[in-house]
Amino acid sequence: MFIHVFIYRFKCLIRDRQMVFWTLLFPLLLATFFYMAFINLNSDETFRPIHAGVISNAAYQQDQSFRSVLTDVSKGEDRLFNLKVASSKEKADQWLKSNRIQGYYFISGKELHLTVKGSGMDQSIMKSFADQYRHDHIAVEDILQTNPLALNHGLMADVSNHQSFVKETSGGSAEPNNILNYFYSLIAMACLYGSFWGMKEIIDIQADLSDRAARINVAPIHKLNAFLAGSCAALVILFTEILILLAYLHFGLKINFGNRAGYVLLTAFIGSVLGLSFGAFVSAAVKKGEGVKTAILMAVSMGGSFLSGMMVMNMKYLVAEYVPLLAWINPVNLLTDAFYSLYYYDSLQRYALNMGMMCAFIVLFCAGTYQIVRRWNYASL
Amino acid sequence: MPVFNLCLKIIRKNWISISIYLAIFLVISVLLSTNSAPKETHNFSQEKAKLVFISKDHTPLTEGFRKELAKSATFVKIPDNTEKLQDALFFRQATYILRIPKGFTENVLNGGSMQLEKTIVPNSAENAYVDLSVNQYWRLAKLYAKHEPQLSEKQLADKLSANFSHNTPIEMKAQIRAKTDQGFSMYYFNFLAYTLSAVLILGISTVMIVFNKNDLRRRNFCSPVHASSINSQMILANLLFAAISWVILVGFCFIFDSKNIMTPNMIYFLLNSAVFTLCISCISYLIGNLLGNLRNMSAVCNVVTLGPCFISGVFVPQQFLGETILKIARFTPTYWYVQANDEISQLTRFTWTDLSPVFYNIAVLIGFSLAFLALSLVVGKRKRLTDR
Numbered sequence: 001m002f003i004h005v006f007i008y009r010f011k012c013l014i015r016d017r018q019m020v021f022w023t024l025l026f027p028l029l030l031a032t033f034f035y036m037a038f039i040n041l042n043s044d045e046t047f048r049p050i051h052a053g054v055i056s057n058a059a060y061q062q063d064q065s066f067r068s069v070l071t072d073v074s075k076g077e078d079r080l081f082n083l084k085v086a087s088s089k090e091k092a093d094q095w096l097k098s099n100r101i102q103g104y105y106f107i108s109g110k111e112l113h114l115t116v117k118g119s120g121m122d123q124s125i126m127k128s129f130a131d132q133y134r135h136d137h138i139a140v141e142d143i144l145q146t147n148p149l150a151l152n153h154g155l156m157a158d159v160s161n162h163q164s165f166v167k168e169t170s171g172g173s174a175e176p177n178n179i180l181n182y183f184y185s186l187i188a189m190a191c192l193y194g195s196f197w198g199m200k201e202i203i204d205i206q207a208d209l210s211d212r213a214a215r216i217n218v219a220p221i222h223k224l225n226a227f228l229a230g231s232c233a234a235l236v237i238l239f240t241e242i243l244i245l246l247a248y249l250h251f252g253l254k255i256n257f258g259n260r261a262g263y264v265l266l267t268a269f270i271g272s273v274l275g276l277s278f279g280a281f282v283s284a285a286v287k288k289g290e291g292v293k294t295a296i297l298m299a300v301s302m303g304g305s306f307l308s309g310m311m312v313m314n315m316k317y318l319v320a321e322y323v324p325l326l327a328w329i330n331p332v333n334l335l336t337d338a339f340y341s342l343y344y345y346d347s348l349q350r351y352a353l354n355m356g357m358m359c360a361f362i363v364l365f366c367a368g369t370y371q372i373v374r375r376w377n378y379a380s381l
Numbered sequence: 382m383p384v385f386n387l388c389l390k391i392i393r394k395n396w397i398s399i400s401i402y403l404a405i406f407l408v409i410s411v412l413l414s415t416n417s418a419p420k421e422t423h424n425f426s427q428e429k430a431k432l433v434f435i436s437k438d439h440t441p442l443t444e445g446f447r448k449e450l451a452k453s454a455t456f457v458k459i460p461d462n463t464e465k466l467q468d469a470l471f472f473r474q475a476t477y478i479l480r481i482p483k484g485f486t487e488n489v490l491n492g493g494s495m496q497l498e499k500t501i502v503p504n505s506a507e508n509a510y511v512d513l514s515v516n517q518y519w520r521l522a523k524l525y526a527k528h529e530p531q532l533s534e535k536q537l538a539d540k541l542s543a544n545f546s547h548n549t550p551i552e553m554k555a556q557i558r559a560k561t562d563q564g565f566s567m568y569y570f571n572f573l574a575y576t577l578s579a580v581l582i583l584g585i586s587t588v589m590i591v592f593n594k595n596d597l598r599r600r601n602f603c604s605p606v607h608a609s610s611i612n613s614q615m616i617l618a619n620l621l622f623a624a625i626s627w628v629i630l631v632g633f634c635f636i637f638d639s640k641n642i643m644t645p646n647m648i649y650f651l652l653n654s655a656v657f658t659l660c661i662s663c664i665s666y667l668i669g670n671l672l673g674n675l676r677n678m679s680a681v682c683n684v685v686t687l688g689p690c691f692i693s694g695v696f697v698p699q700q701f702l703g704e705t706i707l708k709i710a711r712f713t714p715t716y717w718y719v720q721a722n723d724e725i726s727q728l729t730r731f732t733w734t735d736l737s738p739v740f741y742n743i744a745v746l747i748g749f750s751l752a753f754l755a756l757s758l759v760v761g762k763r764k765r766l767t768d769r
Contacts, residue, residue: 018676018677018680021680022680026680026683026684029684029687029688030687033687033688033691033692034691036691036692036702036703036706037691037692037696037697037701037702037706038697039703040701040702040703041697041701043701044701045473045476045502045505045506045507046504046505046506047504047505047506047508047509048506080509093554096554097554111550112549113549113550113551113552114549114550114551114552115551115552115553115554116425116551116552116553116554117553117554118553119425119426119427119428120428121428121506121507121510122506123425123428124427124428124453124510125506125509125510125513127425127427127549127551128453128510128513128514128517129513130549131517131545131547131548131549132513132517134547134548134549135517135521135544135545135547136521138544138547139521139524139525139544142525142540142544143524143525143528143529146529147528147529150528153527153528155524155528158523158524158527158528159524161520162516162520163516163520164496164512164516165489165496165497165515165516165519165520166479166496166497166498166499166512166515166516167496167497167498167499168498168499168500168501169480169498169499169500170500171463171466171467171470171478171500172463172467175503176467176470176471176502177471178471178472178473181471181472313472314472314473314474316472317468317469317472317474320468340471344467344471345464345467350464
């Protein structure tokens with residue numbers, strides 16, 4: 001009997017094209033849009049060699065050391081500048097105006113000047129570079145004043161020695177690619193959209209909510225059995241949808257989930273159960289019509305997605321920082337954070353916390369639904 | 382005018398879903414207006430990287446170093462905990478985490494090869510920027526220590542601080558800027574595209590779908606009202622709805638950004654958005670003719686509004702979008718609308734040569750409107766002919 005109900009519920013659910021759109025096609029479409037819009041979002045924080053100019057006047061030609069430093073940093077793979085040498089000030093001004101260079105250096109007298117059009121990271125780097133040259137000069141003069149013999153002890157060699165005083169240590173094995181959070185919260189939203197399947201299950205099993213439910217209630221099958229069979233059908237559909245979404249994200253859009261595929265699938269499964277049980281619980285607890293139930297589910301999943309950074313990325317961080325409680329009771333955030341910790345952290349501690357919290361929610365929702373749904377008799381409908 | 386009144390009644394019934402979009406729009410506008418504080422553009426200001434400074438070595442030099450670093454970085458206070466630091470890096474609350482190991486100063490001054498540790502957002506410009514300051518400080522410290530070994534650490538720090546107080550003179554080639562800051566207006570009008578599309582499609586298409594119901598249409602055909610009268614009343618009601626929506630949405634701009642109302646740029650923003658409203662009305666008319674029932678309404682509405690907005694630069698500015706995506710986006714009117722807004726926000730002079738790119742974009746929008754209108758008339762006609 002269980003199998004029978006399961007099969008027919010499955011057919012019944014899968015033919016609801018609207019539901020399939022919202023729980024499968026809509027997340028797929030949104031993922032595509034996200035991909036198209038966000039994939040270049042970090043390009044402005046990436047460092048690219050700065051287009052810098054220098055005016056080649058007599059003073060510049062004489063200043064051997066500045067020339068060599070400047071050409072030095074404009075060479076090679078990790079160069080600082082793409083250097084353009086201008087023959088006159090007018091030429092450089094013209095380049096500056098047409099945005100071909102971000103700024104230009106020129107030497108007048110003994111002083112190095114910088115001309116820019118606005119403030120920005122490129123211009124600040126140009127200024128830092130010029131400052132560096134100036135500070136080197138002052139330091140050399142300074143030292144020679146108190147210790148004129150320094151020249152014989154390799155002072156000039158030491159000045160031009162550009163060793164690095166800082167080395168990179170990575171925080172973890174994964175890159176801090178913040179675009180990923182959009183996709184993680186999208187998966188979480190898709191799981192929570194699964195709550196509509198849960199709602200459908202309740203509407204079709206509670207005799208006071210729909211005609212179909214009234215019919216099922218007079219059938220000679222235990223209500224819990226019918227409900228479980230239906231829920232299993234819904235879960236199979238939802239989990240398959242989430243798997244399709246994950247496959248599309250991973251293989252189609254090349255979204256990185258870290259190296260722990262098994263855990264990612266487990267998270268997707270728990271997320272599906274969470275979405276389903278949440279929908280069932282809300283529609284059992286709220287005694288109003290379908291419109292109100294839908295509105296509540298929609299508000300929770302969209303509001304939750306917003307708070308976990310689906311629309312504004314920093315929102316997730318702000319909530320975790322200033323209202324940590326909200327982060328822990330927001331099911332969308334728990335799921336997003338589970339994917340995030342799987343990708344980003346080497347330890348599984350935070351992941352386990354998120355999963356534990358989700359399981360607690362599932363137990364709460366299932367127990368609540370069970371308490372509300374069981375043992376209803378109707379004198380008339 | 383019974384048809385006209387009925388149209389308005391249908392739209393009024395729909396006000397809850399429409400007002401949700403309005404509410405979202407209002408919230409975003411408020412956020413935008415609080416974020417767009419005018420920037421000082423006449424003096425050069427040095428950029429500052431967000432840096433977490435963790436020092437296990439406390440010497441006069443590290444203290445001096447911290448002070449120098451403050452010129453190119455703002456210090457973010459985050460507890461020294463791996464996960465917290467990783468979180469901050471991921472969400473860009475900090476882009477550079479610098480750790481000074483114990484005994485670093487002594488080691489460097491004695492010519493050792495100990496290094497500071499940094500955790501960064503890979504390949505970022507801020508990384509290159511901070512690296513310059515970090516290396517410069519310790520390079521000179523080492524230089525002084527080697528050639529003036531008699532200096533104490535305190536004296537060394539003072540010497541460095543005196544040296545670093547010299548700055549490169551910077552000349553700003555003042556740009557000719559718009560009379561007022563048009564940044565807010567641009568974002569506002571760009572975002573308007575999303576809300577306007579959603580509201581108009583919801584409102585107008587719903588009316589069309591209701592009127593296109595078979596029974597209702599047949600009933601209307603046998604009424605003593607002329608078909609052209611029914612149509613013109615319907616179009617009038619839809620246009621009225623579009624006009625009201627436009628006035629309300631544009632009206633909020635005047636409240637949030639009252640100081641920019643009188644700029645000449647605003648006239649072109651208004652013109653552009655009015656043409657866009659017309660264009661979206663035509664699209665809604667088409668959708669109304671194509672869609673058979675109301676159940677699919679919100680799905681279609683979401684896809685048709687969200688899609689173009691994502692790829693045309695409404696949510697993410699166009700300069701961050703890829704070439705290919707922008708090429709695809711050219712097939713949507715939203716792209717041209719956003720283009721025109723970008724052009725308008727940069728206008729400082731209003732001669733024909735300055736304005737021609739704006740008018741070009743607006744002309745494309747009008748072209749789109751005509752195309753959609755023609756298409757929906759054809760679709761409508763076909764529907765009437767095939768339905769016997």
